[in-house]
Amino acid sequence: MVTITPLHIWFRLLRHHLRLLAPSSAIWIIGLVAVAMLVSSAYETTMPTEADRQALAISVEGNPAFEAMFGRAISLDTIEGFTMWRAGGPLIPAIVIWGVLVGTRLGRGEEDRGHDELLLGGILSRAALLLSALAALGILAVIYAAATTLGLPLVSAIGLEGSLRFALAMAGGFLTFTALGTLLAQIMPTRSAALRAGLGVVGITLALRMLSVLEAAPDWLPWLTPFGWYAETGTAQIGSNLPFLLFALTTLAFAVGAVMLCRERELHGSRLVTEQESATATRSYRSLWAHQVRQDGPSILGFGAVGVLLSLIFGMVADEFVDFIEGFPAFAEILAAFGLEDPTDPAAYVGLIVTVLVLIPALFAASVVAALRDDEATGRLTVLLVLPIRRVKWLLVNAVVAIAGITLISLVIGFSAMAGTGITGTMLAPLDALRAGLNLIPMAVMFTGMGILVFGLYPPLTGPAVYTVLLASFIVVMMDAFLDIPDWIVSLSPFDHLALVPGEPANLTASAAFLLIGLGSGIIGSIAFRYRDLMMD
Amino acid sequence: MAENNEVLRFDNVTKRFGETIALDSLSMTLERGEVVGLLGPNGAGKTTALRILLGLIKPTEGQATVYGFDTWLQPVQVHQRLAYVPSEFNVWPNLTGGQILDLLGALYGGYDPDIREQYIERFNFDPNKKGRTYSKGNRQKIALIAALMTRADLLVMDEPTAGLDPLLEQEFQTVLREAKSRGQTILLSSHVLSEVEVACDRVAILRNGRLVEYGTLQDLRHLSARTVEATYRGDPPDFADVTGVEDVVFENGHVRLQVTGSTDPLIKAMAKSEITGIQVREPTLEELFHSYYGEEPVDG
Numbered sequence: 027m028v029t030i031t032p033l034h035i036w037f038r039l040l041r042h043h044l045r046l047l048a049p050s051s052a053i054w055i056i057g058l059v060a061v062a063m064l065v066s067s068a069y070e071t072t073m074p075t076e077a078d079r080q081a082l083a084i085s086v087e088g089n090p091a092f093e094a095m096f097g098r099a100i101s102l103d104t105i106e107g108f109t110m111w112r113a114g115g116p117l118i119p120a121i122v123i124w125g126v127l128v129g130t131r132l133g134r135g136e137e138d139r140g141h142d143e144l145l146l147g148g149i150l151s152r153a154a155l156l157l158s159a160l161a162a163l164g165i166l167a168v169i170y171a172a173a174t175t176l177g178l179p180l181v182s183a184i185g186l187e188g189s190l191r192f193a194l195a196m197a198g199g200f201l202t203f204t205a206l207g208t209l210l211a212q213i214m215p216t217r218s219a220a221l222r223a224g225l226g227v228v229g230i231t232l233a234l235r236m237l238s239v240l241e242a243a244p245d246w247l248p249w250l251t252p253f254g255w256y257a258e259t260g261t262a263q264i265g266s267n268l269p270f271l272l273f274a275l276t277t278l279a280f281a282v283g284a285v286m287l288c289r290e291r292e293l294h295g296s297r298l299v300t301e302q303e304s305a306t307a308t309r310s311y312r313s314l315w316a317h318q319v320r321q322d323g324p325s326i327l328g329f330g331a332v333g334v335l336l337s338l339i340f341g342m343v344a345d346e347f348v349d350f351i352e353g354f355p356a357f358a359e360i361l362a363a364f365g366l367e368d369p370t371d372p373a374a375y376v377g378l379i380v381t382v383l384v385l386i387p388a389l390f391a392a393s394v395v396a397a398l399r400d401d402e403a404t405g406r407l408t409v410l411l412v413l414p415i416r417r418v419k420w421l422l423v424n425a426v427v428a429i430a431g432i433t434l435i436s437l438v439i440g441f442s443a444m445a446g447t448g449i450t451g452t453m454l455a456p457l458d459a460l461r462a463g464l465n466l467i468p469m470a471v472m473f474t475g476m477g478i479l480v481f482g483l484y485p486p487l488t489g490p491a492v493y494t495v496l497l498a499s500f501i502v503v504m505m506d507a508f509l510d511i512p513d514w515i516v517s518l519s520p521f522d523h524l525a526l527v528p529g530e531p532a533n534l535t536a537s538a539a540f541l542l543i544g545l546g547s548g549i550i551g552s553i554a555f556r557y558r559d560l561m562m563d
Numbered sequence: 564m565a566e567n568n569e570v571l572r573f574d575n576v577t578k579r580f581g582e583t584i585a586l587d588s589l590s591m592t593l594e595r596g597e598v599v600g601l602l603g604p605n606g607a608g609k610t611t612a613l614r615i616l617l618g619l620i621k622p623t624e625g626q627a628t629v630y631g632f633d634t635w636l637q638p639v640q641v642h643q644r645l646a647y648v649p650s651e652f653n654v655w656p657n658l659t660g661g662q663i664l665d666l667l668g669a670l671y672g673g674y675d676p677d678i679r680e681q682y683i684e685r686f687n688f689d690p691n692k693k694g695r696t697y698s699k700g701n702r703q704k705i706a707l708i709a710a711l712m713t714r715a716d717l718l719v720m721d722e723p724t725a726g727l728d729p730l731l732e733q734e735f736q737t738v739l740r741e742a743k744s745r746g747q748t749i750l751l752s753s754h755v756l757s758e759v760e761v762a763c764d765r766v767a768i769l770r771n772g773r774l775v776e777y778g779t780l781q782d783l784r785h786l787s788a789r790t791v792e793a794t795y796r797g798d799p800p801d802f803a804d805v806t807g808v809e810d811v812v813f814e815n816g817h818v819r820l821q822v823t824g825s826t827d828p829l830i831k832a833m834a835k836s837e838i839t840g841i842q843v844r845e846p847t848l849e850e851l852f853h854s855y856y857g858e859e860p861v862d863g
Contacts, residue, residue, distance in 0.1 A: 140651075215656040215695040294656075294695060310662055312669035321655070404653040409706075412617050412647040413670045414639045559620035 036154055039145065043162035046136070047128055050490045051166050054124050057494075058117055059173045061501055062192070065113035066182035068510065069105045079103040086111075090343045093239040095382065097253060100260035106188035107261050109178065114196060116504040118256050119232060120497050121170075121196055122203040126224035127493065128166070129207020132159035133284065134217035137293065139403055139563045146293070156208065156288050160281050163204045171197040187262055195259040198273030202252045203228065205280035212287035218397055222325050225389065229332030236339045241346070252276070314415065318427040322394060326431035329390040333383060333439040340379035341446015344372050348452075372452040374529025376443050380462040381524050383443075387435040387470035388496055394428040395477025396489030403485075403563040411560065418552050421478065425548060428474050429467075436466035458528035465527035468540035469520050475544030475551070482554030485561055568595040569631075570717055570748045571616065576625035578611050578772075585611040587772040588625070593717075593750060598743050600759035601752040602852060603769035609752045610650075612769070613721050616750070617647055629717060643672065646715035650722035650752075652706040654694035660705050661690030667709040674712045682708040685734055699726035711738060718742060718749045724758065736761055760848040768855055775855055784845045787854055788821035793833065793841040800836035805829055 073079045083102040086092050093099060096115025101107030133156065136142050145155060174193035178184045184192075207224050214220040231251035238247035238254055248254030255269035311317045348370050368374050398421075401407040411417060440463025444454040477492040499519035506516045516522050523536035571593045578586040586608040593599050603609050614620045615627050618638030626633060632640040654663055664683075668674035683690055688704045697705070703726045710718060724732045732755075739762045742749060753759050759766060766783060768776040776783060788809070793800075794817050802808045802820065806828045811820040822829050826843070833841070846854070 140653075215693075219656075310665040310669075311658070312665055314670060317666055320658070405649060405651065406653050406655060408617075408619060408649060409647075409652065409667070410670065411619065411638075412642055412645070413667065414642040414672060415670060416639055557621070560614070 032149055032154075035148065035150055036158055039150065039155065039158040040161055040165075042145075043132055043159050044165060046132070047162060047166060050494070051128070051169075053490075053494060055166075055170050055173060057498060057501075058121060058124075058170065058196075059177050061117060061505060062109065062113040062174055062196075063177050063181045064511070065505060066105065066109045066178050066184055069108050069182060071510075073108075076103070079108075082108075090239045090241070090346045094236040094340060094343050095379075097235055098239065098248060098257035100257070101264050104188075104261055104263075105182060105184045106191065107264075109182075109184060109188070109192055110195070110257075110260065114192060114256065116501055118196060118199050118253060119228065120501060121200045122228055122252070123225065123493075123497065125163075125200045125203035126207040126221060126228060128163060129204040130211050130217050130220040130224055132162065133208035133211025134214070134220050135211075138217045138400075141563070143293065152288050152293075153285050156285050160205070160208060160284075163208075164201065167197040167201050167204070170200065191259060191262060191265075194270060195256050195273075198270060198277075199252050199256050201277040202273055202280070205277045205284065208284040209280045209287070212284050212291055218393075218400055219324075222328055222393060225393070226328045226332060229329075229336065229386070233332070233335040233339055236336065236343075240339075240343060314410075314420065314423045315427070318423050321397075322427050322431055325390065325393060326434060329386055329393075329431070330435045330438050333386045333435050334442040336386070337380065337383055337439045337442035338446040338449075340383070341376065341443040341448075342450050344375050344447045344452055345450045347375050348372055368529070371529055372447060373454065373458060374526060376447060376454055376458075376462060377526030377529030380439055380443050380466065381521075381526050383439050384436075384466040384469055384521070384524060385496075385500055386439065387432045387466055388473050390435055391428060391432055391470045391474040392477060392489070392492040392496055394424065394431070395474060395481060395492055398424060398477070398481050399485045399488040402560060405562050408560060408562065417556050421552050421555060425474060425478065429471055432470040432474070433467055436470065437463035439463055439466065454528070461527050461532065465525060465532050465537070468537040468544070469524060472520060472540040472544035472547075475546070475548035478551035479547035479554075480551070482551030482558065569593070570595050570597070571629045571750070572627065573612065573616075574626045574628070576612075576615060576622045576627050578608075578615060578620065579623045584772050586615070586622075589769075589772075589774050590625075591767055591774060591777050593748055595748055596743065596746050597765060598739065598749040598751065598763045600763035600766045601750060601769065602756070602759065602766060606771075607769040608772040609769055610721060611772075613719060613750075613752060616719060617645075618642070644715060645717040645719055646671070646710035646713045648703075648706045648710045648718070648720040648723040650725050651699070652702045654697060654702050654705060656693065656695035658694050659691055660688065660694065660697065660701070663694060663705055664690060664709055664712070668712060671713045671715075675714075678714070679708065679712040682711055682738075685738070686731060700728065700731075703727060704731075707735070707738075711742070714745070714747070716747060718747055720749065721752045722754060723751070724753070724755060732758070756848045756852060766848070768852070770855065780848065780851075783851050787846050787851050788823045789826075789846060790819070790844045790850075791822055791826075791829065791841070792817070792819050792844070794818075794839045796837040796839055798836060800833050800838070802829075802832055805832045808832075 073082055080103050086102055087099045096111055097118070099107070099111040102111060142155060146152060171193040174196065175186065175190045178189040178192070179186055203224065206227060207220065210220040210223050211217060214223055231253055234247065234251045235253035235257070237243055238250075248258060252273065255272050258266050259269045260266065311320050407420075410420060437460070440459040440461070441456075443462060444456065444459035447454050473492060473496055476495070477488060480491045481488045499521055502511060502516055502519045503521040505511060506522070520540060523533060523539070525531065525533035525536070569592055573589045573591050576586055576589045577584065589608070589612060601609050601612065611620070615622050616629065616634055618634040618641055621635050628634065629641040630644050634641050654660075658666070664679060668679065686704045686708060688701065688708065703723070707723060710720070724735050727735065736758065739749065739751075751759065751763060760780065763780070765777065765779050767774060796816065799813050799818065802811050807822050807824040808829055809821050809823075811818065
């Protein structure tokens with residue numbers, strides 16, 4: 027008789043968790059490593075002389091606007107510092123979003139879909155299950171770090187030590203938010219709620235990173251968030267090793283917290299629910315519209331709040347940005363790559379930051395379409411669709427509430443940017459704020475439509491496809507300012523076609539194309555959904 | 564719209580998932596006011612049949628209709644006449660049980676709040692808790708109450724008592740009888756054979772996607788073997804070559820056997836011996852079920 031020990035079973039579970047993550051993680055790791063390799067390899071071609079490098083360091087280090095966007099810059103006259111700032115600046119938010127996605131998936135997603143109950147029927151405890159998930163996530167971090175460490179020296183002059191430092195700092199951010207994701211998964215009632223809470227934390231910590239570059243910000247502020255820790259790692263020469271310890275301790279604390287909470291929590295239960303709270307909910311939702319507003323409302327408020335915070339902060343550094351640019355006119359060339367023709371115009375700056383913040387309504391749109399699949403996989407959709415409700419109507423209600431949410435979030439971003447600039451003295455006209463906000467809507471609507479298309483054709487891919495396309499398109503444009511990415515690749519990204527309103531006139535052709543693609547995809551997706559089988563997990 | 568009493572019809576319905584045939588040329592009908600039990604082991608095609616009936620998946624071949632409406636092409640018209648109880652109900656975690664009932668009732672097109680309250684009381688359900696706090700049994704109560712309070716003409720139930728305690732299972736039986744007496748038609752897929760035996764007028768048995776038997780319990784019993792037990796003195800009766808007799812077991816003056824069809828040849832064979840006692844028992848549904856599936860375990 028073959029004896030199978032609990033340890034054997036645990037390793038089988040670990041393999042199972044790795045298998046679950048493998049397809050999407052492969053795409054994420056390849057994408058993250060490739061972008062970092064591209065940036066690192068471009069260092070010597072874009073800044074061939076020492077003078078160029080010095081100029082870059084002098085121009086960017088200490089510039090609040092650029093540091094607000096990509097984090098604190100250290101040693102930009104070295105390839106290590108350049109890679110940390112230019113590659114890691116946009117990649118660190120991406121890798122932590124990935125961390126939250128996978129952390130909440132293994133921490134709660136499998137449980138929500140009823141898969142964990144089967145696994146827990148054996149001799150393994152819930153803590154063992156969560157430990158296996160955490161181990162699998164740790165292995166992902168190791169694979170990512172190894173690929174980055176070995177990959178960068180192949181294409182650039184960066185040494186192994188510098189490459190390893192960058193990889194560990196990125197992996198540290200990933201692990202911290204992964205562990206946070208598993209912790210939130212124990213606290214929140216569903217994976218969807220945990221994911222949204224995790225994305226909210228990402229937004230707030232990003233805002234704190236931005237605040238920390240303001241002149242008035244206290245010195246300790248960068249040390250308050252993992253984004254700050256990432257920047258403080260700097261290079262081996264000018265940088266601190268303390269962040270690595272902080273990453274490790276925070277990850278450990280979150281992981282231990284998650285394991286402790288999961289042992290106390292009932293399956294499908296939540297730490298947030300009390301009997302008292304339960305008894306207060308008396309309002310009835312008697313229409314599909316009211317129901318959908320109830321489901322998406324908290325998310326709209328959350329994404330809106332993050333949008334307000336970030337656009338306020340960005341707005342508040344507008345004057346410093348303009349003053350800085352006036353002192354360094356040569357920098358205008360780099361900014362032109364972002365489409366900023368006259369960087370001394372505050373309206374153009376607001377256009378730039380609001381355009382970057384389009385990521386918020388777009389992420390909201392992605393979260394809404396990912397929730398469509400969640401409803402289908404868990405069987406909640408079945409309960410609705412056996413009522414006299416047309417499938418297309420259900421989808422339409424979801425889309426309309428999503429678009430209303432996108433509109434609200436976009437407008438508050440525009441007006442908050444106006445308020446932010448107003449605080450520091452440069453008042454933007456309300457009409458300009460309105461235009462800036464309206465300019466964001468078509469692209470997020472397009473992502474909603476594309477999500478519905480995937481949902482209609484192949485529902486299991488809905489979330490992964492939309493999040494991946496969204497973040498990849500964003501990163502391509504962010505990188506294009508410093509890299510010679512082929513134009514045709516950049517032009518595939520919708521972010522490339524977004525006008526910097528109010529700094530320049532709206533690109534009505536692009537906006538119309540976004541809306542048409544969104545509408546067309548949405549219609550095709552709806553028809554496909556009407557005529558396909560419902561697929562539960 | 565069907566003008567006769569026919570409520571639902573599967574007309575040569577086949578469903579394939581890739582190479583797998585989940586349902587194979589299913590044809591059956593339900594009449595108004597009937598309670599029909601759908602039986603079969605896992606993978607027999609019960610859930611596929613129900614999902615086709617609900618318009619959630621499309622038949623690869625054939626057609627399913629409810630009150631004359633095509634379930635795939637006219638799902639809304641179908642859903643106006645039926646209510647469904649799933650085997651597992653994943654509720655919205657942020658809504659209370661009461662809110663979920665209100666929502667489902669309103670989306671159905673209306674319900675009587677008094678009836679809702681009656682069922683809440685009868686099933687001993689607390690509607691003031693958030694969805695995420697309910698146990699499986701309580702989530703199942705929501706599904707049951709939501710379906711029953713609509714007074715839909717057709718109730719489609721997929722293992723409706725999964726997770727309910729025995730007392731509530733008994734209450735469920737009463738509720739089924741009441742629904743039947745109101746003229747509601749019920750299609751009940753269940754693994755609880757005693758439940759089906761008590762409640763159902765007809766039973767459909769599926770195996771490997773095919774309908775292997777469909778009829779009243781009386782019909783099925785007539786077609787199936789009855790158990791005969793007898794005691795005798797002296798030489799044991801000789802059942803060799805007796806038509807319809809099988810599985811004969813002798814033990815200390817006692818014989819146990821199965822007989823199919825007419826009992827006349829058996830009685831004539833017994834008359835040749837000194838029989839001191841005899842008992843003929845019709846098969847229970849469980850025995851019938853086993854006779855169709857041989858050694859396959861009854862899942863549940």
